[in-house]
Amino acid sequence: MTRSGLRGVSRRRLLGWTGAGAALAGAGAVAGFAAGESAVDAPPDPSGGVVPFRGPHQAGIVTPAQDRLHFVALDLTTTDRRAVTSLLQRWTTAAERMAAGAEAAPGGAVNRNPEAPPSDTGEALGLPASALTITFGVGGSLLDKLGIPRPPELADLPPFQQDQLDPAFSGGDLCLQACANDPQVAVHAVRNLVRMGFGTTSVRWSQLGFGRTSSTSTAQQTHRNLFGFKDGTNNLKAEEGALLDEHVWVPPQQGPAWLTGGTYLVARRISMHVETWDRTSLAEQESLTGRTKGEGAPIGQAQEFDLPNLGPGSPIGADAHIRLASAQNNGGAKILRRGYNFVDGSDGLGHLNAGLFFVAFMRDPHRQFVPMQSQLARYDKMMEYIDHTGSAVFAVPPGLADGAFWGQSLLG
């Protein structure tokens, strides 16, 4: 079977079906375009179709986790609030277009004026939307630069024991998380937004990932991390609305107002010493994890989704990863994980540079992630096999109503 046979809705065919091609050539056609160009009329698209861009929450959080990630952290190169606002407006328009499977801007890769640079870089021409989501966040340093008070939840993370953070892979004034079922589509989205940011932002760091390591829907199978274990079995799921309200979405009484209905994103780049892990016995691997390797069942249970016995007489060790990370061990705190595996070439010492790019969403990093990571950093024997080499926290504003733009609740 050819790859093209897998691909249903291409950017160009999508335009053909809906007849929106002509409208797209004109500026200002985006609102109508966004409404008219859903995949409703299109045949089923195994790449994942179109994920709605607007709604009460940003896409890319509880929407089903796609298979590929391109995450970028950017720094402002200006403190001109109008310039930042203008960029966020233009970014929003472009992101909404790309999420619908269109090019970043009218005219696209083959604009009508050949003496101008194309308004889209072109590498996603002919590819379907591939369930692209682009999620936007702001770091505490952006608020500092623009003279906006930081909510206490956005305070810098404390140092954790054994942290090996590389400043070049940490922090950032802004983040864009692009997820899709085709890496070329995710890369295209990030690249075009980065391009639009020239003069206002520059790339601080970026990370590609594959093989999502957490399900965000009960309809998804649990994938495996590069230790070979299912990861994210006990994750919060989109279907658990009340738990999401309790653990993920910022409620009105928490504030600030611009973040109500939003969330916080914690990113940790975790290098895994896979070679050392691979020399460890199966029994030790399972004991460290607290789950069986094959089925992914909690030790002492039979099935992946059986509840772990963490009470008296539990077969799960005091320092097992799933016990230390459990809500029971962390005052009931849960987080929504949405991480990805990575391999970034090799380390120059004869090993692959592999690991997990941990991404999690929560309403308060300091009440949810920090206690959990403090426990893990101190007691988790798995720490012998990993290094946290990057770290960042971003506030992720709520979703957008029609006509609204990213950051409007903050800067508008």
Place this chain on the structure above:
Amino acid sequence: MTRSGLRGVSRRRLLGWTGAGAALAGAGAVAGFAAGESAVDAPPDPSGGVVPFRGPHQAGIVTPAQDRLHFVALDLTTTDRRAVTSLLQRWTTAAERMAAGAEAAPGGAVNRNPEAPPSDTGEALGLPASALTITFGVGGSLLDKLGIPRPPELADLPPFQQDQLDPAFSGGDLCLQACANDPQVAVHAVRNLVRMGFGTTSVRWSQLGFGRTSSTSTAQQTHRNLFGFKDGTNNLKAEEGALLDEHVWVPPQQGPAWLTGGTYLVARRISMHVETWDRTSLAEQESLTGRTKGEGAPIGQAQEFDLPNLGPGSPIGADAHIRLASAQNNGGAKILRRGYNFVDGSDGLGHLNAGLFFVAFMRDPHRQFVPMQSQLARYDKMMEYIDHTGSAVFAVPPGLADGAFWGQSLLG
């Protein structure tokens, strides 16, 4: 639609269908396994199914180009010929198993002795074969180390104008090219082979890629590189058997005997200054390339596969990329390209670290690649937008008959 709905044949389900599970537990079952465990009995697998491992040529050359790549170059850490031969035997067994969708070794990720490390790292458990191919090559430096004469075709490449080669991204005693439609499957294959090589080999460099930039079959659509142009339109195709014999496969009269039916692999890591490119006008981009951006037609023609007019009065410039790289400009020489796009994070200077990992197969790098690259390095204006940062050449032995192992024609 969930991802799991896309995945047909899982490793475990495959075993269940064929009833080969019990046989797999015993050593020496591999030959029967390889024959019995093709996907013949399985329902259609949109991931690409199983590509046969054995045959007159290695898989991963003219077999349809998959969407993802993990390429690794390794160095010997020993000159003990028996140790190298033993590793190649074990690698062959493992590679054949993984190409069939099985784990790297009997026992797999969940071996029966929990006090032993698992014989497979486990992260591909439950994933289908995904058209995995693993292609094996040897560098001239391996022959030097083992006291085997280098064929003249395997002489080091000459330096080219404007080369910016990083020794850490160049050369290597051995290479493994893993291609699959799921990056987790390609990474799993490389990782398990690297793991088996400890004590005999160590990783020199590795590269992940996505969005194949060349078709190797007339049934495949042409993909786009990160300059946004279709790449590989005029590539050699699997259907062109006589041309492959002329340009790709080493004939008996060329020698050496151990390489008859094999080929040579040239790898070039090409960094692309995408930000500069993106500021260039559409007309300039098309003029530099010699093709239109949208359709990919040669300048002056209407359709992608129309033949370019390179004769008198041609609208294609003297320094256009497709003219300089054409067979007409290089004494009739053609190569089989099989490259991939890459984005390796960011460059620390505010830009994405993006490019093309060029892989091409040919019967003589010095008569095919070297003249072509000399022309391009000297005259191609596209060189202003790219840097060649890595380079390697490997001899790729022929395919394996039943029972044969990688390198047997060389060392056996």
